[in-house]
Amino acid sequence: MVVLERGRRNCAASGNNAGSLHVQLLAYDFLDRAGAHGGPAARTLPLQRDSAAAWPEFAAALGADLDIEITGGLMLAEDADRLERLKRKAALERRHGVEVEVLSANELRDLAPYVSPRMAGATWCPAEGRINPLRAGPAVLGGAVAAGARVHEDAEVLEVARAGSGFEVRTARGAIRSGKVLNACGAWSARIAAMAGARLPARAHPIQLIVTEAAPPFVGHLLAFADRHLTLKQVRNGNLVIGGGWRASLDADTGRPTVRRDSFEGNLWVASRVLPGLDAMHVIRSWAAMNVAVDGAPILGELPGVPGFFHAVTVNGMTLGPLLGRITAEWMRTGRPPPGIGYFTLERFG
Numbered sequence: 362m363v364v365l366e367r368g369r370r371n372c373a374a375s376g377n378n379a380g381s382l383h384v385q386l387l388a389y390d391f392l393d394r395a396g397a398h399g400g401p402a403a404r405t406l407p408l409q410r411d412s413a414a415a416w417p418e419f420a421a422a423l424g425a426d427l428d429i430e431i432t433g434g435l436m437l438a439e440d441a442d443r444l445e446r447l448k449r450k451a452a453l454e455r456r457h458g459v460e461v462e463v464l465s466a467n468e469l470r471d472l473a474p475y476v477s478p479r480m481a482g483a484t485w486c487p488a489e490g491r492i493n494p495l496r497a498g499p500a501v502l503g504g505a506v507a508a509g510a511r512v513h514e515d516a517e518v519l520e521v522a523r524a525g526s527g528f529e530v531r532t533a534r535g536a537i538r539s540g541k542v543l544n545a546c547g548a549w550s551a552r553i554a555a556m557a558g559a560r561l562p563a564r565a566h567p568i569q570l571i572v573t574e575a576a577p578p579f580v581g582h583l584l585a586f587a588d589r590h591l592t593l594k595q596v597r598n599g600n601l602v603i604g605g606g607w608r609a610s611l612d613a614d615t616g617r618p619t620v621r622r623d624s625f626e627g628n629l630w631v632a633s634r635v636l637p638g639l640d641a642m643h644v645i646r647s648w649a650a651m652n653v654a655v656d657g658a659p660i661l662g663e664l665p666g667v668p669g670f671f672h673a674v675t676v677n678g679m680t681l682g683p684l685l686g687r688i689t690a691e692w693m694r695t696g697r698p699p700p701g702i703g704y705f706t707l708e709r710f711g
């Protein structure tokens with residue numbers, strides 16, 4: 362196997378994300394988008410559950426400490442209306458096989474006394490947690506290299522052409538022949554798909570994160586907020602990582618994501634509503650990276666009419682990586698989709 366990377370390993374979303382292991386639906390994936398029966402994000406819930414659970418075992422197989430902690434996650438509601446919505450969200454999640462419980466204000470205070478007393482309750486999902494993306498990416502790639510993969514950096518793919526029953530892939534560092542191709546280019550996947558003549562409904566979506574100075578442990582769970590964009594956690598060395606999908610800008614000259622001041626301020630405002638202790642802390646860094654926007658579910662599988670050309674493109678890829686990797690590897694090896702994943706192909710777009 363050859364990995365072709367335009368830049369340096371772990372340089373994009375996989376090395377710059379928040380490291381949340383998401384199992385419950387995020388606020389913006391619920392209700393309006395998911396609808397009463399659950400949309401694509403809701404259909405992905407069992408995959409998130411299984412993939413988050415697979416990370417510790419995967420890390421052990423790699424012999425790596427990836428700072429994984431299954432702390433459980435809380436989605437907080439600040440009034441009775443929002444708590445009602447969370448109850449409907451929990452019912453939807455349970456229908457999709459995810460264990461989620463609704464907590465009253467008192468139960469929330471008992472479990473997470475550090476959260477603002479203004480909160481009216483929460484949903485509690487014990488399977489959620491966090492991982493360190495700066496450790497995970499190199500460990501996974503290291504495992505692939507140990508199994509025989511070769512990695513070419515600064516090797517932007519420029520063209521993919523049919524060559525016999527396989528492909529010729531032209532890169533910035535020369536051409537290679539390959540029997541099969543996997544398009545796993547995240548935000549840039551649509552560009553690679555277009556080289557094979559396909560339209561992939563995936564677009565670049567720059568978002569940003571904030572990290573504070575380190576503090577003694579006081580935030581014990583992954584936190585999210587009903588209605589407003591927020592994820593917040595305290596990582597192993599004490600820093601808080603704050604995000605939730607706040608939009609970043611694109612630099613006009615380089616095309617690279619850059620931090621937006623209004624998103625930075627909005628994200629901190631929401632975070633301090635939930636976590637009063639944040640007001641006493643200093644922010645040390647904010648950065649932006651390119652996420653991919655799809656309809657809420659992964660797009661997997663072989664491109665119709667182009668045998669041997671596969672893709673694996675997803676949001677929440679830090680959570681979903683181990684499972685989608687396993688599904689894709691099996692599909693590419695056997696030529697057959699593993700059972701039960703037919704929904705996650707291009708076909709759902711008609």
Ligand SMILES: Cc1cc2nc3c(=O)[nH]c(=O)nc-3n(C[C@H](O)[C@H](O)[C@H](O)COP(=O)(O)OP(=O)(O)OC[C@H]3O[C@@H](n4cnc5c(N)ncnc54)[C@H](O)[C@@H]3O)c2cc1C
Nearest residue numbers: 367373374375378379380381517518546547677678679680
């Ligand atoms: C700020 C941020 C926070 C996030 N937080 C979370 C989170 O907390 N939990 C979670 O589960 N998910 C999170 N995500 C989503 C997650 O990071 C992504 O879904 C996942 O990393 C996608 O992995 P990928 O390998 O598909 O894409 P990427 O990691 O983006 O990798 C794609 C690679 O393709 C390369 N490439 C592009 N074009 C070419 C070309 N022509 N030739 C060769 N190489 C090319 C790029 O250089 C890049 O290295 C977050 C994303 C962002 C941006």
